[in-house]
Amino acid sequence: MATAPAADRGRTVIADKVVERVASIATSEIEAVIDTRTGWTKLVRKGLPHAEAVVAGGTSRITVEVAATWPTPLAQVAAQVREHVSRQVSDITGVTVTRVDVTVADVVHLEATEARVH
Amino acid sequence: MTTRKTLLIDRTATFLLALVLVLGGAASIWWWSGATINGHQPLATSDTSQVAQVVDDSWFAWVAALVGIVLALVGIRWIAAHLTRSRVKHLVLGGSDATGRLDVAGSKVADAAADALATTVGVRSARGAVVRDRGQLVATLSAVIEPDADLALLARRADEVSAQLAGALGRDDLHCSVQFRVASRGRALPRAR
Numbered sequence: 001m002a003t004a005p006a007a008d009r010g011r012t013v014i015a016d017k018v019v020e021r022v023a024s025i026a027t028s029e030i031e032a033v034i035d036t037r038t039g040w041t042k043l044v045r046k047g048l049p050h051a052e053a054v055v056a057g058g059t060s061r062i063t064v065e066v067a068a069t070w071p072t073p074l075a076q077v078a079a080q081v082r083e084h085v086s087r088q089v090s091d092i093t094g095v096t097v098t099r100v101d102v103t104v105a106d107v108v109h110l111e112a113t114e115a116r117v118h
Numbered sequence: 119m120t121t122r123k124t125l126l127i128d129r130t131a132t133f134l135l136a137l138v139l140v141l142g143g144a145a146s147i148w149w150w151s152g153a154t155i156n157g158h159q160p161l162a163t164s165d166t167s168q169v170a171q172v173v174d175d176s177w178f179a180w181v182a183a184l185v186g187i188v189l190a191l192v193g194i195r196w197i198a199a200h201l202t203r204s205r206v207k208h209l210v211l212g213g214s215d216a217t218g219r220l221d222v223a224g225s226k227v228a229d230a231a232a233d234a235l236a237t238t239v240g241v242r243s244a245r246g247a248v249v250r251d252r253g254q255l256v257a258t259l260s261a262v263i264e265p266d267a268d269l270a271l272l273a274r275r276a277d278e279v280s281a282q283l284a285g286a287l288g289r290d291d292l293h294c295s296v297q298f299r300v301a302s303r304g305r306a307l308p309r310a311r
Contacts, residue, residue: 070230071282075211078220086217103208104222107230107286111237 014093016053016060023051023062023100026088030080032072034108048106051085059096060089067106078102122252124199204250212288222287224248228257231283235259235296238275240267242301248292257283259296265303272298 003009027049028035037047048067053060064085068077079102086097149160172178206224214220228246236244244261259279263272280294 070234071286073288074222074227074286075213075220075288078211078222079213082213082218082220099216100218102218102220104211105226106223107227109230109233109237111234 012094014055014095016055019053019055019060019062019089019093019095020051022089022092023053023064023085024049026085027051027064027066027081029088030066030077030084032068032077033066033081034069034110036067036106036108050105055095058094059098061098062086062089062100063103064100065103065105067108068104070107070109074104074107078104121199121204121250125252127196127199206248206250206255209248209255209287209289227283227286228259231257231279231286232259232261234282235261235275235279238272240264240272241275254293255289255291256293256295257287259294261296261298262301263298265300267300 027033033049035047035049048065050065051062052064053062062085064081066077066081068074081102082100085100085102089095089097145160148155152160208221209224209227211220211222225247228248230246232244232246235241240263242262242264244259246257246259248255248257250256259276261272276296276298280296283294284292
């Protein structure tokens with residue numbers, strides 16, 4: 001039985017939320033990026049990393065907010081996030097990424113944070 | 119933090135005020151002495167009829183009110199110029215291009231630097247901010263230290279943290295200012311019973 005042409009088999013739509021989720025996961029894969037979501041915030045996806053995307057016509061524009069560890073070269077970390085997010089979103093969703101804006105919204109000194117916790 | 123413009127206005131106003139005080143003082147001494155200088159004598163102040171005539175004119179009240187409003191507005195604006203802290207919310211990082219902007223929250227990176235400084239023995243607390251001061255980008259770290267803190271150690275740590283901050287931001291135009299304030303009294307530690 002011959003397969004119908006791709007155009008006749010249906011249309012694939014990638015939602016903004018899917019791109020945001022992929023971008024968020026890709027962001028947290030960078031070594032110097034930390035996840036500030038704990039407890040309840042994990043359930044409602046508040047905290048960092050946080051991604052927002054607009055998908056239109058097979059292309060997307062993504063904004064990412066991350067928390068980085070101190071002391072790390074922030075420009076390097078932000079550039080790594082931008083490249084990795086762009087690649088992962090393209091590979092996984094097939095959506096072309098036109099732009100990724102990265103904001104380091106928090107910088108965490110881990111020693112100081114641990115000292116406050118204990 | 120003041121801007122260059124505010125600082126210039128402050129200095130000009132201070133100079134003019136000082137000039138008025140010096141000239142006023144000299145004029146008062148001249149008036150009191152009644153001395154003749156180069157054939158000139160101080161004005162007689164017993165006759166105030168001319169002043170009374172001007173004050174009685176119908177336009178004087180309106181002009182006085184308008185001048186008062188203008189002076190009040192200038193005063194408020196001047197005070198406001200000293201109260202506003204020109205904090206930098208976002209710092210653009212190197213590598214920003216058409217593929218995406220890279221930036222960092224100024225207050226957060228300064229807070230992290232302050233946290234690093236606060237882990238030093240002898241530092242009670244520290245806070246940080248990134249501000250625009252007289253056209254310069256300055257990261258200010260303010261720490262409260264114990265009265266018996268080792269100043270040589272603190273100076274070394276201040277240099278280390280400043281270098282870390284410069285490395286983290288990677289901006290040549292950033293200056294770092296670290297200020298230590300000695301706590302008025304030693305911290306009361308809990309006693310073991």
